[in-house]
Amino acid sequence: MAHKPIHPWPLRLLHALNALAIIMMIGSGWQIYNASPLFGFTFPETITIGQWLGAAIAWHLAFMWLLVLNGLCYVLWSLASGHWRKFLPLTPRLVWQDFKAALSFRLAHETGAYNAVQRLFYVGVLLAGLVLVISGLGIWKPVQLWFFCDLCGGFVVARYVHFFAMSVVVLFLAVHLALVIAVPKVLPPMIFGGRAP
Amino acid sequence: MIRRRALLQRAIALGLISPLTACDFDDPAHPDLADKFLSAMSRWNDMVQAALFNPHTLAPSFRPDQITRPPRFNAFYDISQAPVVSPASWRLALSGQIADQRPWRLDELQALPQQSQITQLTCVEGWRTIGQWAGVRLSEFLRRVGADLTCRYVGFHCADGYYTSIDMASALHPQTILALSFLGAPLTPPFGAPLRLRIPTKLGFKNPKSLVALSVTNIYPGGYWEDQGYNWFSGS
Numbered sequence: 001m002a003h004k005p006i007h008p009w010p011l012r013l014l015h016a017l018n019a020l021a022i023i024m025m026i027g028s029g030w031q032i033y034n035a036s037p038l039f040g041f042t043f044p045e046t047i048t049i050g051q052w053l054g055a056a057i058a059w060h061l062a063f064m065w066l067l068v069l070n071g072l073c074y075v076l077w078s079l080a081s082g083h084w085r086k087f088l089p090l091t092p093r094l095v096w097q098d099f100k101a102a103l104s105f106r107l108a109h110e111t112g113a114y115n116a117v118q119r120l121f122y123v124g125v126l127l128a129g130l131v132l133v134i135s136g137l138g139i140w141k142p143v144q145l146w147f148f149c150d151l152c153g154g155f156v157v158a159r160y161v162h163f164f165a166m167s168v169v170v171l172f173l174a175v176h177l178a179l180v181i182a183v184p185k186v187l188p189p190m191i192f193g194g195r196a197p
Numbered sequence: 198m199i200r201r202r203a204l205l206q207r208a209i210a211l212g213l214i215s216p217l218t219a220c221d222f223d224d225p226a227h228p229d230l231a232d233k234f235l236s237a238m239s240r241w242n243d244m245v246q247a248a249l250f251n252p253h254t255l256a257p258s259f260r261p262d263q264i265t266r267p268p269r270f271n272a273f274y275d276i277s278q279a280p281v282v283s284p285a286s287w288r289l290a291l292s293g294q295i296a297d298q299r300p301w302r303l304d305e306l307q308a309l310p311q312q313s314q315i316t317q318l319t320c321v322e323g324w325r326t327i328g329q330w331a332g333v334r335l336s337e338f339l340r341r342v343g344a345d346l347t348c349r350y351v352g353f354h355c356a357d358g359y360y361t362s363i364d365m366a367s368a369l370h371p372q373t374i375l376a377l378s379f380l381g382a383p384l385t386p387p388f389g390a391p392l393r394l395r396i397p398t399k400l401g402f403k404n405p406k407s408l409v410a411l412s413v414t415n416i417y418p419g420g421y422w423e424d425q426g427y428n429w430f431s432g433s
Contacts, residue, residue, distance in 0.1 A: 035323060055222050058222070155319065
């Protein structure tokens with residue numbers, strides 16, 4: 001009889017496609033930002049995707065479909081499979097306990113289960129993704145999709161909302177990748193499935 | 198073993214991505230695989246935007262005190278190179294599926310009913326500027342010259358060689374005007390004198406300045422930026 005994987009194949013596939021979409025969206029988004037910077041800096045051209053604004057927008061508006069459709073598939077699969085239960089319970093007290101434990105290196109890695117800090121991170125990045133999609137649609141179509149634009153405080157404010165939500169995702173990625181480097185054994189199961197204990 | 202497979206997969210993934218992102222739209226006459234993919238997605242986004250387009254949804258209007266001052270100039274050249282057109286000898290040439298193709302003089306356009314709007318011009322770069330434009334509704338003008346309103350495109354040519362085109366549904370939108378004035382005075386050369394298209398339901402580069410010719414057609418006319426890779430519909 002086959003072993004139960006740590007990460008079932010739909011999750012691995014969704015994760016891989018999401019990683020591709022996120023890289024393409026952030027890289028092309030930085031190039032778009034450079035055309036009209038909100039702050040006193042631009043992103044180095046070597047780490048942006050699309051060599052000029054027209055190409056960057058084309059990449060951004062092509063991969064937004066992968067990001068959104070893949071995200072919808074993730075939500076549906078989470079609801080259908082019960083995956084969403086892994087994010088609960090999530091209370092400030094639990095987060096604080098696990099956060100203190102992590103800082104003192106007393107927080108054990110439990111294969112296939114999320115501690116409260118992880119739950120907060122994953123729920124947080126999912127919310128940031130939702131904000132990115134809503135503000136992005138508002139910036140793309142401020143007239144036809146005016147409700148998304150208004151929800152973000154209008155066109156000018158929506159660009160800042162989009163930027164800060166991107167920053168949250170980039171911060172998440174930094175922690176996410178740092179933890180994979182710190183605990184490398186978590187990487188193969190995300191590619192090959194692994195075996196649940 | 199697992200490490201080797203993981204490395205190999207990563208190498209394949211990188212190999213797939215890097216040629217795609219190498220240099221896009223650098224040679225429109227010779228599109229590579231990435232260009233073809235991006236163009237196909239851009240055509241798909243044109244269709245989605247046409248389906249999303251509601252002819253009754255108006256672009257937001259602003260108060261006079263919200264107008265951006267001084268106004269922001271923008272073109273693919275410096276402000277000193279903006280074309281200067283003699284209003285007396287200027288004509289708007291008409292072609293394509295239009296019954297009455299007699300060229301139009303400026304005073305004839307000035308004699309038509311004028312509509313004023315304070316709207317936001319959103320640039321593809323991400324900035325926006327608020328201005329007041331007034332002129333003739335394009336839908337009114339197209340009906341007057343007997344244009345075939347079932348055609349797909351309205352194309353525009355400018356005194357500086359710029360050209361662009363829009364879909365007929367957007368052309369007939371009530372806020373789409375052939376603007377004759379900007380900020381309460383006749384258009385000046387940097388802002389599109391003597392006549393420009395003002396279409397607040399599309400991005401700034403779909404608002405051609407210093408018009409010299411208008412055509413109604415079913416043959417895709419493209420555009421200066423669109424032919425280089427910008428999305429054609431570019432609706433707001």
